[in-house]
Amino acid sequence: MFKKGVLRELFDSLFSKSWPMWIGGIILALFNILLFVIKYPWGANAGYVNIGQNLFQWLGATNIGTGTPINLHAVALLNIFIILGAFVSSLFSREFGIRVAPIGELIKGLVGGALMGIGATVGIGCTTGGFFSGVAALSGGALFLSLGFLLGTIVALKYLLWEMEALPNISMGKSCTLLPGTKPKTGWQRWLGWILIVVVLWVVSGYTSQGDSTMKVLGWHILLGLMLGIILQRSRFCIVRAFREPFMTGEAGATTAIILSMVIALLGFTVIKYFGVGNAGELSVRAIEMKSVYANFWLRALIGGFIFGIGMTIAGGCAVGTLWRAGEGHVKLWFSAIGFAVMAPVSKGFIVPFVVKLLPESLRKELFLPDVLGYTGAVILVLFILFLWYVFAKWNEKTGKFSAL
Amino acid sequence: MQIDQTLDCKGLSCPMPIIKLSKTMKKMKTGEILEMIGTDPGSKSDVPAWCSKTGNEFIEQNNDDGAFIFYIKKG
Numbered sequence: 001m002f003k004k005g006v007l008r009e010l011f012d013s014l015f016s017k018s019w020p021m022w023i024g025g026i027i028l029a030l031f032n033i034l035l036f037v038i039k040y041p042w043g044a045n046a047g048y049v050n051i052g053q054n055l056f057q058w059l060g061a062t063n064i065g066t067g068t069p070i071n072l073h074a075v076a077l078l079n080i081f082i083i084l085g086a087f088v089s090s091l092f093s094r095e096f097g098i099r100v101a102p103i104g105e106l107i108k109g110l111v112g113g114a115l116m117g118i119g120a121t122v123g124i125g126c127t128t129g130g131f132f133s134g135v136a137a138l139s140g141g142a143l144f145l146s147l148g149f150l151l152g153t154i155v156a157l158k159y160l161l162w163e164m165e166a167l168p169n170i171s172m173g174k175s176c177t178l179l180p181g182t183k184p185k186t187g188w189q190r191w192l193g194w195i196l197i198v199v200v201l202w203v204v205s206g207y208t209s210q211g212d213s214t215m216k217v218l219g220w221h222i223l224l225g226l227m228l229g230i231i232l233q234r235s236r237f238c239i240v241r242a243f244r245e246p247f248m249t250g251e252a253g254a255t256t257a258i259i260l261s262m263v264i265a266l267l268g269f270t271v272i273k274y275f276g277v278g279n280a281g282e283l284s285v286r287a288i289e290m291k292s293v294y295a296n297f298w299l300r301a302l303i304g305g306f307i308f309g310i311g312m313t314i315a316g317g318c319a320v321g322t323l324w325r326a327g328e329g330h331v332k333l334w335f336s337a338i339g340f341a342v343m344a345p346v347s348k349g350f351i352v353p354f355v356v357k358l359l360p361e362s363l364r365k366e367l368f369l370p371d372v373l374g375y376t377g378a379v380i381l382v383l384f385i386l387f388l389w390y391v392f393a394k395w396n397e398k399t400g401k402f403s404a405l
Numbered sequence: 406m407q408i409d410q411t412l413d414c415k416g417l418s419c420p421m422p423i424i425k426l427s428k429t430m431k432k433m434k435t436g437e438i439l440e441m442i443g444t445d446p447g448s449k450s451d452v453p454a455w456c457s458k459t460g461n462e463f464i465e466q467n468n469d470d471g472a473f474i475f476y477i478k479k480g
Contacts, residue, residue, distance in 0.1 A: 018450055095446040097471055101416040164424055171425065175416025177444045180471025236447055238419070248420060249427075249455055316418050328446065330418045405427040405459075 014234070015093040021254055024235020025261030031228055032133060033268035037278045039074055039217050041137055041269065041292045042228075043129020044319035045120040047075035049348060052117070052341040065345045074218055078225040079323055083337075084196065085229020086327025090181070091193035093234070097180035101332040104170030109332035112315025113322065113339025116308050120340075121347040122355050123148060123304015124294040126319035127239040127312065130305070132258070135386075136265035137292035138273070138378045140367030143385065144301040152309020153243040160313065161404055179329075200226050232324040239318045243309065250403030252393035259386050266382060274375055293368045300355065300364035315339075406438060406464070406476065414443035415472060422448050423455055426477075430461060433479045438464070441475040448473055 032042045050073045053065030070076045090096035101109070120126040123145050125134055131149060134142030163170055181189050200222065207219030231237070241254035269292075272278060276285030296304065312318040315336040317325050322340065325333040356364065369378035396402050412429045414422040422443050433439060441452065449466065452475045456463035464476035 018446075090446075093446075097444060099416050099418070099444045101418065105417065105421070160420070160424060164428055171417060171421050172413075175444075177415065177471045180444070182468050182471050182473075236450075241419075244420065249423060249458060251454060251458060253454075316420060325418060330445070331416075332418055405423065405455075 011092070015089070019231075019235040021235050021237055021241075021257035022260050024231050024237040025257040026264060027231050027235075028228070028237060029261040029264035029268070031224060031231070032136070032265050033272070035221075035224060036133075036269060036272055036291070038220055038224075041129070041133035042078075043075060043126065043133060043292070044079055044323065045075075045126040045129050045344065047073065047077075047079035048117065048319065048337075048340045049121065049344040050076040051079070052343070052345040055341065056345060064349050067345075072214075072218065074221045077218060078221045078228070081200065081222050081225025082229040082232065082320065082323045083327040084200065085226040086233040086324035087229070087329075088193045088196050088226070088327075089230040089233035090328040091189040091196075094181035094186065094189070095233075096189060096329050097182070098178040098329045099331060100174075100176050100178070101330070102171060102173035102175050104173065105332050106335045108170070108314050109316075109335035110339040112311045112313070113336035113341075114343035115311025115339075116315065116319060116322075116336070117311075117340045117343030118347040118351060119148075119152075119304045119306070119308025119311055120319065121304070121344050121352050123301045123308060124296040125292075125301075125304075126308060128318070128320045129292065130294070130296075130301070132239065132262065133265070133269075133292045134294075135382060136262055136269040138266075138270065138369040138375075138382065139293040139297075140369050140372075141294055141296035141298060141301040142292075143382075144298040145296065145305040148302045148305020148307075149243055149309040149312075152306040152311075153240070153313045154247055155306075156310040156313035157244055157247055157404065159310075197226070229324055229327060232320065233328060237324075238321050240312045240316065240321055244313060246393050246396045247402050247404060249405050250397050250400045252390075252397040255393040256390060259390050262386060263383070266379065270375065270379055273370075289370075290366065290368060293366055295364055295366045297365050297367035298363065300359055303355070408440045408476075409433065409437040410439050412439060412441045414441060414445070414448070416444060418445050419447045419451070423451055426452065426455065427459075430459075430477070430479055435479050437479050439477045439479070441477065442472050443475070444472050446473075448475070452477070 035042045050067045053067030054070050056065030130145045204219045204223045207215045242258040245251050245254050273289045276288050322333045322336045326337050453463045461480040462478040467474045
């Protein structure tokens with residue numbers, strides 16, 4: 001690209017080595033605060049639901065899906081451009097390659113994705129919208145969603161270890177890698193990356209040049225999606241790891257990175273909610289306070305989180321982890337994305353109404369922690385829980401008490 | 406370098422390569438060398454990290470035809 005000089009040096013420092021996950025965490029927290037100011041805290045589930053609904057609508061199954069067109073749905077656009085950003089980033093770093101996993105793994109991707117689709121609609125929220133943003137948004141339900149993720153991850157990890165002993169053939173068999181960026185004569189991949197960036201910027205300007213403020217917001221989602229995809233791929237930011245790793249290898253790096261990120265987001269979100277920053281002209285301060293707080297406290301969140309936790313561990317990526325790995329070329333995660341997008345609207349239409357009927361309202365209510373504890377108490381509670389999680393992960397890293405490997 | 410065992414993790418993504426690596430290494434003797442072949446870019450940092458955590462020696466990583474090849478000595 002650049003033969004010599006400072007630009008080449010900059011490019012190499014960004015794309016020759018992976019970034020530590022905690023650096024990704026800091027930047028993602030800042031981006032999450034930006035997303036909150038522009039429209040709504042970061043999430044991915046609503047985008048999967050929307051894409052799935054459009055798919056069903058296109059197939060004629062309008063009883064399942066009639067969603068906003070994808071090109072007008074902020075979260076769907078964010079998801080799509082995260083995939084594209086990760087694709088560009090993997091092209092730049094020569095890490096792209098279409099990696100076709102053995103058939104058993106592809107099925108696990110599909111099943112894991114479908115379970116995430118069910119879990120995210122039942123529990124209201126995925127690891128990003130429900131947990132990463134939800135906890136920072138001082139949602140009571142988010143705490144139980146997190147507990148559900150943790151329990152689901154432990155159960156699914158036990159399954160994976162059992163599968164390795166009892167059914168080793170699932171992860172064996174034919175596999176291949178197409179167009180790997182590590183091969184010689186793949187310089188065109190970097191050029192393709194630059195072309196895609198130009199195309200995305202052109203699309204963004206198509207949105208932002210319109211007078212309508214809704215379109216400007218969508219344009220910004222496309223731009224932020226592209227950048228999120230790049231950051232996610234470079235730092236290999238993975239929420240599954242944060243939950244799983246203490247129970248697998250015992251490493252605490254991913255857990256620490258997520259906790260750091262959430263503390264920063266917590267600070268930003270609290271300021272936004274406390275002062276009613278952002279589109280206060282259109283919304284009441286109360287409406288801003290209740291963003292990312294859903295009617296899932298507490299059992300609904302726990303059940304959904306548990307199902308989601310199993311799905312993300314089997315798939316090897318949560319809602320967002322699936323997106324950036326799909327962009328990097330892991331076909332297993334393509335199947336996970338498809339499973340998620342297909343199952344989420346089906347679950348929303350058929351499983352969620354059943355769950356809602358089954359659970360009394362007291363087990364699925366909106367709980368904004370400051371309503372009970374005040375802002376100070378709520379922030380202290382969340383910080384304390386994050387602190388305990390950190391101490392546990394670090395203690396376990398040293399002692400290996402809970403690590404299976 | 407004499408390779409005692411080869412582990413094929415091509416096409417697999419996180420966490421499968423590390424689970425397989427751990428299982429294979431458990432059955433090897435101290436001083437034996439494992440050659441692990443994988444295609445997940447995540448393995449580039451995961452495998453050395455796992456080695457240092459578990460007291461195994463990470464010897465080196467080579468690239469070949471779109472795959473990463475890791476050499477690990479059982480510690």
